[in-house]
Amino acid sequence: AQKVTQAQTEISVVEKEDVTLDCVYETRDTTYYLFWYKQPPSGELVFLIRRNSFDEQNEISGRYSWNFQKSTSSFNFTITASQVVDSAVYFCALRDSGYSTLTFGKGTMLLVSP
Amino acid sequence: GAGVSQSPSNKVTEKGKDVELRCDPISGHTALYWYRQSLGQGLEFLIYFQGNSAPDKSGLPSDRFSAERTGGSVSTLTIQRTQQEDSAVYLCASSFYAGGDNEQFFGPGTRLTVL
Numbered sequence: 001a002q003k004v005t006q007a008q009t010e011i012s013v014v015e016k017e018d019v020t021l022d023c024v025y026e027t028r029d030t031t032y033y034l035f036w037y038k039q040p041p042s043g044e045l046v047f048l049i050r051r052n053s054f055d056e057q058n059e060i061s062g063r064y065s066w067n068f069q070k071s072t073s074s075f076n077f078t079i080t081a082s083q084v085v086d087s088a089v090y091f092c093a094l095r096d097s098g099y100s101t102l103t104f105g106k107g108t109m110l111l112v113s114p
Numbered sequence: 115g116a117g118v119s120q121s122p123s124n125k126v127t128e129k130g131k132d133v134e135l136r137c138d139p140i141s142g143h144t145a146l147y148w149y150r151q152s153l154g155q156g157l158e159f160l161i162y163f164q165g166n167s168a169p170d171k172s173g174l175p176s177d178r179f180s181a182e183r184t185g186g187s188v189s190t191l192t193i194q195r196t197q198q199e200d201s202a203v204y205l206c207a208s209s210f211y212a213g214g215d216n217e218q219f220f221g222p223g224t225r226l227t228v229l
Contacts, residue, residue, distance in 0.1 A: 016154045033214065035217060037220075043175070043203065043220075043223055044207070044220055044222045044223070045207075045220035046220075046222070047217045047219065050215055050217050052215055088164060089158065091156070095213065095214075097213075097214070099213065100162060100164065100169065100170065100212035100213040101143070101147065101159050101162055101170060101212075102147075102159075102218060104156050104157045104161075105156065106155070106156040107156050
């Protein structure tokens, strides 16, 4: 069974603050894949990153960084120096190797105010 | 290249009517997925296709919902005898192949309102 928990329903920050979005997952599989998607107010989900279970290296892409820790089953997403354009709903998702579909968390709404 | 497209972008219908929602995946993508997103909610998986076959229909909420895919390309989601609880945004996604580390690319969605 797959499960993704995003405990933070909504986060509000002021521009230039750093913010971390939490994602905790459950799986019995040893091979699995984790994803983050962004859904801006326009509504279209945008793929941000993919990570497989054998690659625990953290990743940085500009102001975005991801911290994957198998020991705590977490795949957290940090935005450094947040901007108003970062305001969106962010979804974490999981796919076990034996599944073809993604299991999404309920999403975290991030509001960045000027 | 073109992304996933969906039509119509908005659909308002009366309770009891049938509706058809269309999805055009990215060219070359063999897998196609349908999701539903109710206001302020997460994504609810409905059905996926690998080619023209639908190995997993487990998410379809009732027998009023059906979907087909022809030619390994365009897919149509049909909702018969619509109910007010069917009001939601219906999202389509496609990927190169189902499963593994293939990311899904999403369309802009069809907002369905049932009066």
